[in-house]
Amino acid sequence: MQVYNTLTRAKEEFVPRDKGQVSMYVCGPTTYNFIHLGNARPLVFFDTARRYFIYKGYKVNYVQNFTDVDDKIINRAHEEKTDPLELAEKYVREYFVDADALNVLRADTHPKVSEHITEIIDLIKKIQQQGHAYAVDGDVYFAVRSFAGYGKLSGRTLEDMQAGARVEVDPRKKDPMDFALWKAAKPGEPSWDSPWGAGRPGWHIECSAMAEKYLGNGFDIHGGGFDLIFPHHENEIAQSEAACQKPFARYWMHNGFITVNQEKMSKSLGNFFLVREILDKFPADVVRWYLLSTHYRSPLDFDDEKLVMAGKGLERIKTAIRLLYEVMDLPINEGIDTQAEDVIEKIQTHKLEFEKAMDDDFNTALAISVFFELAKDINIYLSKLNGKLTPEAKEFLDQAHALVKEFNSVLGILKEDKMTGRLILEGNQTDDTLTEGLIQLIIKIRRDARAKKDWATADAIRDGLKGLGIVLEDTPQGVRWKKQG
Incomplete structure (x- = not known):
């Protein structure tokens, strides 16, 4: 197998870290809205890559995160006068409705930032101990010029990046390109205790910490959209390799942009399409077929x-x-x-x-x-x-x-009837999507009951679902459900 590696800018023979096994980390959405078509392309493509590895006989460990702590979530929550973590959780549930409709397999692990603060703090401490980070007034910044390999993924020099970037001017930074690992708490924002005071993680450190926890350093494939190469993935490499002094990921894969009339899809241009809106007009199997009809590294109009x-x-x-x-x-x-x-x-x-x-x-x-x-x-x-x-x-x-x-x-275009072994050609998506939506709604009601210490209602919901053949599992990553037997 040949895989194009963004890091080397060439196709390379795929050789996994561990024989017969593939480890993959794919950046998931920031959960402040329904997913858009730009989110759906990597979602469907990397699901297909995972499926092909399975087809070839590999055992695949597939991790896709949710960024549920972020400026966009906080801003949206303030607009809607709701709690940021509750807003994020709402759109995690909505994500699964769209992903299931597109026949995307569930990841082996769907980690959330809010559930990995300890790992994030530990990684920042490591970076600081290695001399690559500094604290100022409760914020912690990565010292970009301290990492000799910075720019190797995007292929740009620091001077080029600084000239083309819209960098927030902060006199407390040692260099304008230094980026935040930890942000001091502000009123009305989620925050956690840390050695630097109350605060929350920066965007880039989140994926580094979660990838390391579930896959270890030197895992096989790190994937995402082309727009994540810089700064997100460039910064992931810098902070992870600065902390551990070893390669972070072996192959970096990036899908091309979605364009509309040859222009990149963006909110500012008004050519922004939610998957939910598209699925109201077109069957989900057609949308998936369309997303795969062009090579993943090419723009898709x-x-x-x-x-x-x-x-x-x-x-x-x-x-x-x-x-x-x-x-x-x-x-x-x-x-x-x-x-x-x-x-x-x-x-x-x-x-x-x-x-x-x-x-x-x-x-x-x-x-x-x-x-x-x-x-x-x-x-x-x-x-x-x-x-x-x-x-x-x-x-x-x-x-x-x-x-x-x-x-x-x-x-992954058509679903399969488990009883007959035949592919389902009509009404391919609706029933499973409805089932998932209803069960997630029931899980939310049970979670609310538990939060109010209404154990009787929570237990009645769990037992009632079990009687219908649905088993709930309370895990560190949240509640999961499966069909009994």
Whole structure:
């Protein structure tokens, strides 16, 4: 497998830290609003990369965080006259509604900043002990010029960065480019006790601390959007490697921007689209198909017409699968199908082509074109059967179906019926999304009851869900649920 590494600006052979295992950390959203299309692209792409590693036989440890302590959250909470952590928790729940609709697998761990303050403080102390940070009036800053490798990810010098950056002028800083590791408490903001006084973490230190806790240093892949290269990921490298004196992550992967009429999507331009709004107009499987139809490192231009075209393309795949199922349900007739062996051999070449595409830096666009070729061959073969299912034809259909499911297991477009093993072609998203939303609502009601020490109600909710086959698990990362058995 070849992976493009932003750090080296080249494709490299993927060699994991631990044989047979892949460790991945992907930056998640700052939870102050519903996720937008720019959030959805890395969400879907890195989910697909994870799926492909699983397909290749790797055991994957996938971590995706939530930034639930941040200036944007605090500002939004003040506007809405609510508690910042409650606001953040609300949008964590809303995130899962959209992510589940897009068929994104849950991460192995979804850490939140607010639950990792101890680890963050410990990492800042390490950085300070190594001589790379200094405290001023309750704030702690990273001394950028003390770290010799600063700029190696973005490929820019400090002088270039300073000239092009909008840096807040603070006379207390030793250098304008120094960035905050810890911010002194201000009225109306969440804060925690620390060696430097009450305060809260800076943005960049959060991911460094959580990645180190769950994956250790030198983990395999750190992912995110292209806009995170600088300053977020550049600063992560600096502070982590300054603290531990060893490489932080082996491969840095970044997806390209979403553009609208060739301009970067942004709030200031008014071309900003929430996933929730898009899902009101287009099926979620079409949105995912569209997001994967362009190579992840290329810009992806958005408009409704492109989603309409994506929907037509996906329907071609669904039609082939639908016809496949219709014929698979026919009774087997006696007879010999001499073309089946040749066609089986031909469609197996698609498996090699699909893997070749994905092995080349996760080329989902090319992999989708292979999926189209498979659908085309299925349609051609079915048209020659004339409604007769011979034993040879049954073997072809079984192999074709297995290959369709393999491709889909990587691309994650369609959900699978666990009872029949078949892909769900209609009404693909609604039921699971509704179920998740309802259970999360019940979990919130139970959490509120526990906060009020109403143990009877909390226990009744837990026991009632258990009676319905839903088990709640109270973990350090929050309440999780699973179906019993």
